[in-house]
Amino acid sequence: MKAMTRFFRSSWGILAILLFWQLWVGLSGVNSIVLPSPMGMLRSLAADPALYLSSTAQTVALAALGLVLGVALGTGLAVLTWFSRFLAGLLTPLGIIFASVPVVALIPVLARIFGYDMRTVLAIVVIICFFPAFVFTGAGLRALPPGSADLFRVLGASTWRRLVLLALPAAVPDWAVALRLAAANSILAAMVAEFLMGTSGLGYLFASARSDFDMEKALGASAIATVISVLSFLLASRFEGWAGRNWR
Amino acid sequence: MTEARKTFLLGALGILAFLALWEVAGQGRWLGLSWPPLSAVLALLVDENRQPLFARALGATLSSLGTGYLIGGAGGIAAAALAHLATPLRPGLERTNAFIHAIPSVALAPLLILVVGREGTPATLAALNTFFILYVSTASGLAATPPALKDLVQVLGGGRWTRLRRLDLPMALPTIVSGMRLAAPSALIGVIIGEWFGAPRGVGVLVINAMQNFQIPLLWAAVLLAVLVSLSLFGLFGALHRGVVARLR
Numbered sequence: 143m144k145a146m147t148r149f150f151r152s153s154w155g156i157l158a159i160l161l162f163w164q165l166w167v168g169l170s171g172v173n174s175i176v177l178p179s180p181m182g183m184l185r186s187l188a189a190d191p192a193l194y195l196s197s198t199a200q201t202v203a204l205a206a207l208g209l210v211l212g213v214a215l216g217t218g219l220a221v222l223t224w225f226s227r228f229l230a231g232l233l234t235p236l237g238i239i240f241a242s243v244p245v246v247a248l249i250p251v252l253a254r255i256f257g258y259d260m261r262t263v264l265a266i267v268v269i270i271c272f273f274p275a276f277v278f279t280g281a282g283l284r285a286l287p288p289g290s291a292d293l294f295r296v297l298g299a300s301t302w303r304r305l306v307l308l309a310l311p312a313a314v315p316d317w318a319v320a321l322r323l324a325a326a327n328s329i330l331a332a333m334v335a336e337f338l339m340g341t342s343g344l345g346y347l348f349a350s351a352r353s354d355f356d357m358e359k360a361l362g363a364s365a366i367a368t369v370i371s372v373l374s375f376l377l378a379s380r381f382e383g384w385a386g387r388n389w390r
Numbered sequence: 391m392t393e394a395r396k397t398f399l400l401g402a403l404g405i406l407a408f409l410a411l412w413e414v415a416g417q418g419r420w421l422g423l424s425w426p427p428l429s430a431v432l433a434l435l436v437d438e439n440r441q442p443l444f445a446r447a448l449g450a451t452l453s454s455l456g457t458g459y460l461i462g463g464a465g466g467i468a469a470a471a472l473a474h475l476a477t478p479l480r481p482g483l484e485r486t487n488a489f490i491h492a493i494p495s496v497a498l499a500p501l502l503i504l505v506v507g508r509e510g511t512p513a514t515l516a517a518l519n520t521f522f523i524l525y526v527s528t529a530s531g532l533a534a535t536p537p538a539l540k541d542l543v544q545v546l547g548g549g550r551w552t553r554l555r556r557l558d559l560p561m562a563l564p565t566i567v568s569g570m571r572l573a574a575p576s577a578l579i580g581v582i583i584g585e586w587f588g589a590p591r592g593v594g595v596l597v598i599n600a601m602q603n604f605q606i607p608l609l610w611a612a613v614l615l616a617v618l619v620s621l622s623l624f625g626l627f628g629a630l631h632r633g634v635v636a637r638l639r
Contacts, residue, residue: 147393151478152481154486155482156485159486177504228400234401236401236404236408239405244579244620247613250597250601253422254601254606329498340584348497361497362434368492369496371492372492375488
């Protein structure tokens with residue numbers, strides 16, 4: 143009973159939206175081509191799980207791989223700029239500019255450059271995950287606890303030891319923020335890219351179902367993307383909270 | 391040379407190097423015809439014959455952006471203030487927000503076209519994106535008031551409402567303004583995706599048409615236009631943020 147109350151306390155908004163939607167479709171009697179009901183969407187999910195599963199697996203795999211590569215590249219470059227003030231000064235403003243650019247608008251340009259296939263989707267996810275990782279890790283490596291850098295210098299620590307023992311642990315909370323931003327965006331970026339280029343995966347499933355006027359299937363695809371995106375956001379937020387408590 | 395000037399010069403050098411690389415890669419056709427030189431894109435952007443086209447697109451995009459940004463921003467701040475006053479509502483409001491924000495905009499756009507029409511969709515998506523960011527930043531700003539000051543208001547006989555107006559809101563202002571800055575590019579993304587779904591005009595329409603018709607320089611010019619809008623808004627709110635922080639801290 144307690145669990146029920148807790149669930150209701152945190153989810154009343156979502157339940158209300160779903161209920162209102164179901165009632166509205168039922169009472170106004172609109173065709174399911176125009177606006178399917180949540181129940182119709184669930185029926186469509188249950189009717190052909192294999193189709194949804196293969197598309198989902200592909201999109202999730204692309205998004206996860208892109209997330210790992212993009213965050214690794216961004217972190218690596220941020221560590222490189224930590225070694226060299228020159229490189230840091232040269233690259234940081236550029237990184238900040240790109241991190242504040244509407245990256246989704248760049249997808250058509252990137253699709254033209256890399257060609258219309260799966261590698262392009264991967265490249266787009268990598269690029270979208272790269273910039274927050276670079277900017278936040280770079281800032282975290284420099285935001286050291288007061289006095290600690292002097293202490294390391296007085297004790298005669300080498301540059302390498304300063305990086306491993308001081309700067310990297312200090313950057314973990316900021317890195318976790320970047321991971322949360324990138325994780326939520328990676329699935330959506332992969333889906334938008336697949337939608338625009340019409341290759342395969344959830345975005346393509348959505349686009350093709352929509353052009354067949356199978357709105358129940360189209361909304362099924364987007365419901366899956368929503369659930370995955372919420373889950374990765376919650377997971378990354380939890381990691382961020384843990385990193386903030388244990389590494390500061 | 392001072393440290394600040396050195397940082398500025400290095401940054402400018404980095405940006406110039408990037409632009410030069412863009413130009414050289416375009417001139418040398420390293421990436422084929424899909425990568426035009428910067429000069430060609432800029433020439434197209436300032437070409438007199440194209441001015442009416444760009445001006446119309448920019449006007450439509452900016453008006454959707456402004457409408458959506460204002461509605462979403464005011465709503466986000468109001469909802470966060472409501473959650474701050476009525477604590478039992480808070481977990482539900484937060485979960486609903488995160489859920490709506492996680493629905494992919496490509497999936498939301500076709501539904502919005504039914505509900506608010508093709509013309510209203512870009513502004514609505516912008517409003518949703520702005521709402522989420524301003525709700526989160528306002529809520530975290532309002533929650534960060536030092537407990538000692540809260541106790542002071544209570545001891546002096548101030549209720550919840552007085553505390554919100556006199557203490558929490560002013561304390562949260564820097565965080566709110568920083569959220570306003572983050573929301574600008576995100577609102578623009580909403581407008582552009584909304585325009586992809588058949589708005590009559592706008593920068594997003596220009597992008598998608600140029601992409602489908604292989605008008606490569608026009609595609610780059612339209613994307614550059616979107617990027618410039620986003621960067622100027624980001625810079626504008628950045629200046630506002632510095633002003634607010636300097637005034638309040």
